[in-house]
Amino acid sequence: MLSRAWHVGWPALLVGGAGLAGTGGAGDGETGWTRPPDLIAYLLVVAAAAATLTLRRRPSVTLAGCGAAVVAYLAAGYPVGPILVAVPVASAGAAVAWPAARAVPANVLLGLAVYVAGGVRFGLPYSGVAGTWPLLVLLAVALPTAIGAGVRIRREALADLHEAHVQRVLADERTRVAHELHDSVGHGLAVIAMQAGVALHVLDRDPGKVRTSLEAIRAASRDALDGMRAELGLLRDPGGDGPRRPAAGLAEAPVLLRRIRSGGLAIVADLWAGELPPEVDAAAYRILQESLTNVLRHAGPATAWVSVARDGDELVVRVLDDGRATGAVAEGSGIAGMRARAARLGGTVDVDLRPGGGLAVVARLPLEPPGRRP
Structure with missing residues (x-):
């Protein structure tokens, strides 16, 4: 006054x-x-x-x-x-x-x-x-x-x-929400579509497999809905004190791999277990999820090789497959989202077509992102 x-x-x-x-x-x-x-x-x-x-x-x-x-x-x-x-x-x-x-x-x-x-x-x-x-x-x-x-x-x-500055922050937030929805909802829909196809294929001769597919559809749809509700809640009340969905991390990678394997994709995995900064952990999981979702959507019958390992002061996430991916897949919006996630942490994502078929996705994420460095 x-x-x-x-x-x-x-x-x-x-x-x-x-x-x-x-x-x-x-x-x-x-x-x-x-x-x-x-x-x-x-x-x-x-x-x-x-x-x-x-x-x-x-x-x-x-x-x-x-x-x-x-x-x-x-x-x-x-x-x-x-x-x-x-x-x-x-x-x-x-x-x-x-x-x-x-x-x-x-x-x-x-x-x-x-x-x-x-x-x-x-x-x-x-x-x-x-x-x-x-x-x-x-x-x-x-x-x-x-x-x-x-x-x-x-x-x-x-x-x-x-x-x-306000417009830039709003644009960044819209991009972040778009990437989150693409990753969570898009992955869930890909799993649901794959499992529904499996269930229809074995509907008459393998009721047990149908039940497994339906359970996978239920789990994927629940996760997708939870992710969508969390992001919509942030959009409605950005500064609210309500509960927020915890960020997904590599601790959930075994569940992710099991869900995608149940859809018929063979996966060979070697996952490094170590403590990570939360933002690196979340980015690594989303990159792994989007890479495997792309294989599930576009590769057809294929095998994927997954590796998460520490290389010096970087975390390296590799996802290779021998499917029938094309250059269009290598430049899709999901790839752009992975690159944006890595770039925010000072990292990179390289996507290349493999000579024998399929894609090679290699993400390098600094273990000390720019905002955390002294």
Whole structure:
């Protein structure tokens, strides 16, 4: 509350304080004043100070009020004094609040009004203090206008930068949500489609296999729904305190492999078991999941070789298959998502067609992502 009052009231304190303290001695040493400061002079100072209270909300009122008070003060024959502080205050406020196309003409009118009032007061030719009057008025209007315009330009630039940052954050978040939905829901649908095909194929001759496929479909659909609900919850209430689904990690890799094997894909796996930073653990799992989902979708009857191993200060995830993948698969949206995940951690994902058929996916993830390095 106090900071807001200061923010609004400091121009009035400046104009009022200087005017009330200095108006009484403004004419000392000068001759020819027709009217010494009296109660009306102080009332005009107070009026100019009061006009500055609307500086931030209604600068037009400030310009009119300050201009009228200063012009009346000069026209009445009072000595040039601190009331003139109201002129640069009003000029600067207008330049901050308005675009230059509006502020400059308004401040020029203010300056002309003050200049003419002083000219009438001093008469021609100017002499003594009056001789500096044109320069004084010019500086009182032009310099604050330039400073105020600079402040406005800086504020607009900062606002543009902030807006650009907000848009970038929103775009990153949309991309992250898209990747999460693609990975969790897309994987679940791929498993469901594969298991449904298996169930239909053996429906009449192997009821046990049908039951296994239906159980796999139920588990995959539940996981996909849980992932989708978690992401939709984040979209609805990004800052909420509600429960969040724990990020998947390599600890769940055996379940992932078992689920995909049940769909008919042969997998040879060698998984390194070690403690990982949470973001590396989650990225490695999602990359492994997306790679195997691609094999399940596109490779046809195939075998996949999976390796997760530590290589120095990197975690290396390899998924090779001997299926019938094409170049289109190697450049699909799932691959782009894997590369984006790795890039956020300072890592890479290389995807190549194997000479004998199939794809080779090799992801390298730093064990100390950029945000965690000292």
